[in-house]
Amino acid sequence: MLPLQPQDIQTHIDRLAGQDLYLHLELTTGAYASHLDSTRPSASAFITNAAVRYTNGSISGTGPYRVGLKTEQGWVYAEGLTHVDENDTERLILAGHDSQGKLIVALQLSRERF
Amino acid sequence: MNTIQAEHQRILVVFPHPDDEAFAAAGTLAMYIEGGAQVTYACLTLGEMGRNMGIPPFANRVTLPTIRKEELADSCLAIGIQDLRMLGFHDKMIEFEDQQLLDSLILKLLKELTPSLVITFYPGYSVHPDHDATGAAVTRTVGRLPAAERPLVHCVAFASNHEQMIGKADVKLDVTAFLTKKMASIRAHRSQFQAAELVGNRELTDEEIRNRFGTEQFWTYRFD
Ligand SMILES: [Zn+2]
Numbered sequence: 001m002l003p004l005q006p007q008d009i010q011t012h013i014d015r016l017a018g019q020d021l022y023l024h025l026e027l028t029t030g031a032y033a034s035h036l037d038s039t040r041p042s043a044s045a046f047i048t049n050a051a052v053r054y055t056n057g058s059i060s061g062t063g064p065y066r067v068g069l070k071t072e073q074g075w076v077y078a079e080g081l082t083h084v085d086e087n088d089t090e091r092l093i094l095a096g097h098d099s100q101g102k103l104i105v106a107l108q109l110s111r112e113r114f
Numbered sequence: 115m116n117t118i119q120a121e122h123q124r125i126l127v128v129f130p131h132p133d134d135e136a137f138a139a140a141g142t143l144a145m146y147i148e149g150g151a152q153v154t155y156a157c158l159t160l161g162e163m164g165r166n167m168g169i170p171p172f173a174n175r176v177t178l179p180t181i182r183k184e185e186l187a188d189s190c191l192a193i194g195i196q197d198l199r200m201l202g203f204h205d206k207m208i209e210f211e212d213q214q215l216l217d218s219l220i221l222k223l224l225k226e227l228t229p230s231l232v233i234t235f236y237p238g239y240s241v242h243p244d245h246d247a248t249g250a251a252v253t254r255t256v257g258r259l260p261a262a263e264r265p266l267v268h269c270v271a272f273a274s275n276h277e278q279m280i281g282k283a284d285v286k287l288d289v290t291a292f293l294t295k296k297m298a299s300i301r302a303h304r305s306q307f308q309a310a311e312l313v314g315n316r317e318l319t320d321e322e323i324r325n326r327f328g329t330e331q332f333w334t335y336r337f338d
Pocket of ligand 1: 130131133134242243
């Protein structure tokens with residue numbers, strides 16, 4: 001994973017627009033959050049291989065970054081994105097990490113099932 | 115060889131995540147293995163939803179399962195575990211799995227291996243929902259066996275309230291003699307072990323390692 005460059009991500013988002021895609025979207029504080037600090041609730045959500053098709057999408061912010069994808073029926077949104085899998089040129093693999101390097105958010109798009 | 119080593123020759127370990135074995139039982143397992151025990155480790159998931167991705171992050175949601183599979187194999191090698199079974203369940207989802215499927219797989223392992231000792235998590239006192247659900251499946255399945263056929267079940271517990279609820283551990287093992295193997299097992303989980311809450315952001319001294327990792331403790335599960 002490398003710190004993401006927003007211009008590259010925008011190009012990638014544009015390339016995947018208007019196609020039937022699989023989405024992995026996740027936000028998590030981790031299952032140990034409240035065990036390590038009782039004032040922090042554990043909260044997380046993920047959806048794997050959701051079918052999605054967006055008409056247009058963009059990345060914004062100055063880092064960490066936000067991504068919004070406009071679908072025919074609504075929106076896909078993620079905030080806190082910092083890294084990209086630079087080796088994956090087909091799929092778009094984005095993640096956000098906290099100051100300890102732990103994943104807090106993930107947004108992934110692929111033509112094939114994850 | 116001390117008596118505790120000779121006590122068990124066939125051991126089944128059931129945990130949900132690669133690295134559970136490293137922190138909870140690596141020293142104990144290395145000790146039994148040195149005493150001649152055959153250990154089977156049934157690891158329910160690949161920990162593919164873990165949040166530690168290495169520092170700086172080298173893994174992601176897509177690559178993590180493959181990376182953790184290799185780490186798990188290396189950890190087992192470090193401990194000396196002879197038989198690793200990866201059962202292929204999805205990380206974080208054990209509590210939502212088909213209980214009959216889960217129980218039938220565990221029962222199959224019990225019948226095949228006839229272990230005298232099973233090591234798992236204490237249901238309800240092991241913090242992560244996967245830990246609790248794994249312990250629940252194991253104790254449920256062992257509990258259904260006729261009393262005479264039941265192996266001993268040693269559970270790991272670490273919820274903040276666990277001593278209040280289940281008392282102090284009745285099995286406490288000094289594993290300082292096996293710390294080299296245990297630390298090698300922990301370090302085999304390369305994407306995980308740098309996490310600050312586990313080993314901190316600096317090299318630990320030998321004394322810190324002894325204090326932190328030198329004792330392993332278990333609660334014998336009571337079925338009645
Ligand atoms: Zn675990």
